[in-house]
Amino acid sequence: MNRFAELLDRLGYEPGRNNKLRLLSAYFREVGDPDRGYALAALTGALSFKHAKPGLIRDLIAERTDPVLFGLSYDYVGDLSETVALMWPKTASSSNISSQAHHPPPQRSPTSGEGQGGGYRERDADDSTQSLHGHNKPPPPTLTEVVTTLRTLGKTELPKQLARWLDELDETGRWALLKLVTGAMRIGISARLAKTAAAALGPKDPHEIELLWPGLAPPYTDLFAWLEGKADKPVNRDPAPFRPVMLAHALEDTDFAAMNPADYIAEWKWDGIRVQAVSGRDPRGHIVARLFSRSGEDITGSFPDLLPSLHLPGALDGELLVMREGRVQSFNVLQQRLNRKTVSPKLTKEYPIHLRTYDLLGDGDEDLRSQPFAERRARLEDFVSRLDDPRIDLSPTIAFDSWDGLKAARADPHQAGAGEDADAVEGVMLKRRSALYVPGRPKGEWWKWKRDPHIIDAVLMYAQRGHGKRSSYYSDYTFGVWTNGDDGEQLVPVGKAYFGFTDEELLQIDRFVRRNTTEKFGPVRHVVHAPDQGLVLEVAFEGLQRSTRHKSGVAMRFPRISRLRWDKPPREADRLETLEKMLKNDDENKILVTSGRG
Amino acid sequence: MRQMRPQDILIRTPAGLCCKPGGFHIDPVRPVERALITHGHSDHARAGHGAVLATQETLDLMRLRYGDDFAATTQAIRYGEKIGLGDVTVAFHPAGHVLGSAQIAVTCKDTCIVASGDYKDAPDPTCAPFELVPCDVFITEATFGLPVFRHGDAMEQIRKLLTSVALFPERAHLVGAYSLGKAQRVIALLRLAGHDAPIYLHGAMEKITNYYQERGVALGELRPVRSMKKADLAGSIALAPPSATSDVWTRRFPDPVTAFASGWMRVRARARQGGIELPLVISDHADWDGLTTTIAATGAGEIWVTHGQEDALVHWCKTRGLAAWPLDLVGYGDEEETDVAAATEGGET
Numbered sequence: 001m002n003r004f005a006e007l008l009d010r011l012g013y014e015p016g017r018n019n020k021l022r023l024l025s026a027y028f029r030e031v032g033d034p035d036r037g038y039a040l041a042a043l044t045g046a047l048s049f050k051h052a053k054p055g056l057i058r059d060l061i062a063e064r065t066d067p068v069l070f071g072l073s074y075d076y077v078g079d080l081s082e083t084v085a086l087m088w089p090k091t092a093s094s095s096n097i098s099s100q101a102h103h104p105p106p107q108r109s110p111t112s113g114e115g116q117g118g119g120y121r122e123r124d125a126d127d128s129t130q131s132l133h134g135h136n137k138p139p140p141p142t143l144t145e146v147v148t149t150l151r152t153l154g155k156t157e158l159p160k161q162l163a164r165w166l167d168e169l170d171e172t173g174r175w176a177l178l179k180l181v182t183g184a185m186r187i188g189i190s191a192r193l194a195k196t197a198a199a200a201l202g203p204k205d206p207h208e209i210e211l212l213w214p215g216l217a218p219p220y221t222d223l224f225a226w227l228e229g230k231a232d233k234p235v236n237r238d239p240a241p242f243r244p245v246m247l248a249h250a251l252e253d254t255d256f257a258a259m260n261p262a263d264y265i266a267e268w269k270w271d272g273i274r275v276q277a278v279s280g281r282d283p284r285g286h287i288v289a290r291l292f293s294r295s296g297e298d299i300t301g302s303f304p305d306l307l308p309s310l311h312l313p314g315a316l317d318g319e320l321l322v323m324r325e326g327r328v329q330s331f332n333v334l335q336q337r338l339n340r341k342t343v344s345p346k347l348t349k350e351y352p353i354h355l356r357t358y359d360l361l362g363d364g365d366e367d368l369r370s371q372p373f374a375e376r377r378a379r380l381e382d383f384v385s386r387l388d389d390p391r392i393d394l395s396p397t398i399a400f401d402s403w404d405g406l407k408a409a410r411a412d413p414h415q416a417g418a419g420e421d422a423d424a425v426e427g428v429m430l431k432r433r434s435a436l437y438v439p440g441r442p443k444g445e446w447w448k449w450k451r452d453p454h455i456i457d458a459v460l461m462y463a464q465r466g467h468g469k470r471s472s473y474y475s476d477y478t479f480g481v482w483t484n485g486d487d488g489e490q491l492v493p494v495g496k497a498y499f500g501f502t503d504e505e506l507l508q509i510d511r512f513v514r515r516n517t518t519e520k521f522g523p524v525r526h527v528v529h530a531p532d533q534g535l536v537l538e539v540a541f542e543g544l545q546r547s548t549r550h551k552s553g554v555a556m557r558f559p560r561i562s563r564l565r566w567d568k569p570p571r572e573a574d575r576l577e578t579l580e581k582m583l584k585n586d587d588e589n590k591i592l593v594t595s596g597r598g
Numbered sequence: 599m600r601q602m603r604p605q606d607i608l609i610r611t612p613a614g615l616c617c618k619p620g621g622f623h624i625d626p627v628r629p630v631e632r633a634l635i636t637h638g639h640s641d642h643a644r645a646g647h648g649a650v651l652a653t654q655e656t657l658d659l660m661r662l663r664y665g666d667d668f669a670a671t672t673q674a675i676r677y678g679e680k681i682g683l684g685d686v687t688v689a690f691h692p693a694g695h696v697l698g699s700a701q702i703a704v705t706c707k708d709t710c711i712v713a714s715g716d717y718k719d720a721p722d723p724t725c726a727p728f729e730l731v732p733c734d735v736f737i738t739e740a741t742f743g744l745p746v747f748r749h750g751d752a753m754e755q756i757r758k759l760l761t762s763v764a765l766f767p768e769r770a771h772l773v774g775a776y777s778l779g780k781a782q783r784v785i786a787l788l789r790l791a792g793h794d795a796p797i798y799l800h801g802a803m804e805k806i807t808n809y810y811q812e813r814g815v816a817l818g819e820l821r822p823v824r825s826m827k828k829a830d831l832a833g834s835i836a837l838a839p840p841s842a843t844s845d846v847w848t849r850r851f852p853d854p855v856t857a858f859a860s861g862w863m864r865v866r867a868r869a870r871q872g873g874i875e876l877p878l879v880i881s882d883h884a885d886w887d888g889l890t891t892t893i894a895a896t897g898a899g900e901i902w903v904t905h906g907q908e909d910a911l912v913h914w915c916k917t918r919g920l921a922a923w924p925l926d927l928v929g930y931g932d933e934e935e936t937d938v939a940a941a942t943e944g945g946e947t
Contacts, residue, residue: 006758012866013875019766026765065745066917072910073746077865086746086864090887171748171864465844471856471873472848 005176015468024197037219043194051183085174201227207244210296214238239280244439248446266398269427272319305348309391318357328424358395369437453540463513474513483576500560531571538563619685627929636715637699655698693717694728696779711735736898740906749885755878770851774840774858777803800838905930
């Protein structure tokens with residue numbers, strides 16, 4: 001348990017994805033079965049036991065500590081599990097110092113301390129019954145012991161068992177145990193990342209683990225045996241497995257030269273959630289249906305209203321959207337359905353879910369991924385018509401015979417066939433007719449050609465230090481536009497951006513920030529922003545929504561720095577009215593919050 | 599003979615703790631005629647006093663920091679040596695905090711007050727170990743005066759650092775550490791753990807570290823960071839004042855892992871706030887268990903609590919039937935948070 005705790009502790013502070021992977025892989029390599037398997041289960045959310053309530057933890061600590069000291073400590077630390085982990089009393093008496101008073105004063109030489117053993121608390125430990133590290137203490141529990149015990153433990157036995165473990169573990173171990181038993185891990189690790197780290201043991205392609213995953217169970221000894229080359233690959237008998245998804249490259253203007261329009265099929269790029277809807281029959285002949293995110297996470301539970309529609313065995317690739325009265329709603333509407341723990345009937349009624357499909361990976365037991373896209377598309381059209389379900393439809397193709405023609409369609413989806421749904425279009429997808437369905441991002445097969453972003457010129461107002469690699473750079477920027485406020489012409493912040501610039505530009509902005517700071521507030525610097533003094537940033541963004549949280553009343557979606565306008569004086573930057581006008585256009589289109597992108 | 603009341607011996611004044619019958623202040627925060635200094639950290643040892651009495655190491659460290667004329671006159675005192683000042687006798691005893699750090703025992707007639715300054719009861723290979731001095735009144739710090747502060751074994755933290763170095767051999771490990779005491783202790787512990795590669799130092803800690811070596815503290819091969827090529831710092835451990843670990847200075851290191859050796863690192867929110875990736879719980883102050891065990895062991899019936907989390911410690915004393923109150927001295931805190939910040943912000947071009 002202590003080794004697992006150490007891993008969690010370290011992961012919690014590590015900002016970099018690759019470094020997280022290294023830490024995880026090192027753990028899987030170093031720790032044996034079944035502990036590492038239960039760790040993988042904990043990290044992927046695959047463990048289920050009744051969680052301890054915070055009230056139970058409070059009771060345990062209240063029995064053991066002074067309430068005033070607990071109150072002061074909790075106030076200071078701010079997190080219950082952490083407070084309890086840190087102040088849990090040691091069981092063995094850790095010191096025996098009364099005799100020390102009679103010892104002669106130590107010699108003066110600074111090097112006379114006996115290295116690690118110089119402190120008087122430990123020097124006296126020899127002749128006392130208990131040392132600081134407690135020779136008489138039972139060994140701390142393993143992760144396996146904790147997980148397997150928790151699965152079978154009755155509610156009344158939990159407090160005593162928990163207290164016993166807390167006695168045996170160190171500070172970090174106690175913290176991890178409490179996080180685990182209260183079900184509040186939250187250490188910024190996705191299930192996908194944990195599986196990728198396990199795959200590195202092979203090394204194997206993480207997609208392979210995703211394929212196997214639904215058929216596996218903790219502690220995954222068969223999986224690790226295969227990864228380490230000690231056993232055959234486990235067989236996935238899951239009737240509705242995930243298939244690793246194929247992704248598109250962003251299209252640049254220079255790419256067209258090498259492309260022939262006749263080789264491609266074009267579709268609208270929908271602004272929804274990419275999902276894979278899989279149905280199959282279990283051994284008893286019942287339909288099992290699952291919905292996966294593009295990374296393979298099972299999100300079935302969030303969309304129970306779609307399940308009845310998945311009544312034919314097969315694997316569909318498509319976009320999850322909210323549809324009202326035959327019209328696709330904007331992404332901001334769809335957001336109401338995301339990351340919900342419970343899905344109420346009210347929610348499913350007000351935000352009816354819809355699947356717009358664009359590929360078919362399997363039909364019944366037949367795997368279609370090795371067939372060309374044009375063939376799969378024909379099979380998809382047939383499949384969807386057999387499904388005959390109002391919640392599932394086809395993403396239409398766009399007719400075009402030249403790149404200019406497609407460009408025109410992309411500029412005006414409304415006229416080019418998207419009709420009333422045009423506001424949910426965020427660009428065009430190009431798929432090579434001959435493309436097989438290959439996991440990952442194979443070059444030249446699928447392209448996404450997004451609509452042009454909105455652009456405004458804003459003025460840099462505040463800068464904040466970044467994290468991790470960027471901790472020495474002022475890399476997070478708050479920018480504003482002009483408005484006529486109470487004090488006349490003034491800048492009002494409209495957004496924050498921390499990417500879009502090159503490394504060289506980051507150095508330039510960083511230098512500018514350091515030389516033009518007017519005030520410092522902790523990690524934040526106020527940067528000069530006057531009509532004639534300051535830095536104008538060209539900001540690109542995807543959409544705009546009204547916001548009561550921002551003073552300006554607007555919030556941008558996906559803002560990034562697209563250019564540094566050293567040439568432009570701040571007085572010539574954009575005005576808030578320009579942004580408000582974009583919102584107004586949207587309101588007229590009766591869209592809740594997004595802008596008309598493009 | 600009537601026993602003196604403790605407050606007749608030592609009393610709080612705006613300049614700090616004042617001993618009227620002895621005619622001196624202890625760790626005064628303003629210039630005074632005669633000052634007794636517990637240790638060399640800048641919040642306790644300030645320049646501009648008339649006469650200064652301290653251990654040789656503390657005097658040397660003040661000279662390194664403030665220059666030769668930091669006081670009109672100085673006098674060195676050995677651990678255990680007794681000196682009469684006015685109506686009182688003073689003696690300095692090891693505080694285990696940093697090199698030269700002392701607790702000051704002030705005895706007047708039959709009453710003994712120990713002003714312990716900053717102290718720790720944990721082992722430290724770079725300074726003399728804390729000595730318990732029985733007394734009637736014990737003046738204790740409370741920097742980590744909450745039961746959540748338990749520093750644990752510093753060697754475990756060093757092991758954590760070395761494990762990380764082994765796992766990320768292409769990155770540099772940048773350890774933030776106060777330049778007096780903590781830096782040298784971290785280096786000494788690294789050596790004890792068997793790490794014998796050169797350790798790199800930020801310019802701001804070279805002088806003090808050299809002084810430790812002159813005093814016989816074995817620290818192995820140390821090199822200045824400046825003049826090193828970035829690629830050559832891969833896999834290395836470098837020490838710097840805390841504020842330098844998040845500034846332009848770090849750009850000379852390959853993809854540095856930012857560590858910080860401090861008792862504050864016990865609390866996750868504190869570590870996150872500072873953008874620390876590898877918190878190392880290594881402190882030169884006593885932790886909660888250290889404070890409470892020491893207080894009990896001095897046999898003092900009266901406890902005066904100075905800087906830090908006074909409330910919790912005063913409360914604890916009262917639950918043990920000890921008279922206790924906060925002294926509310928101002929001007930003491932986490933050493934160097936201010937002076938190091940100033941030093942590096944100035945040099946950030």
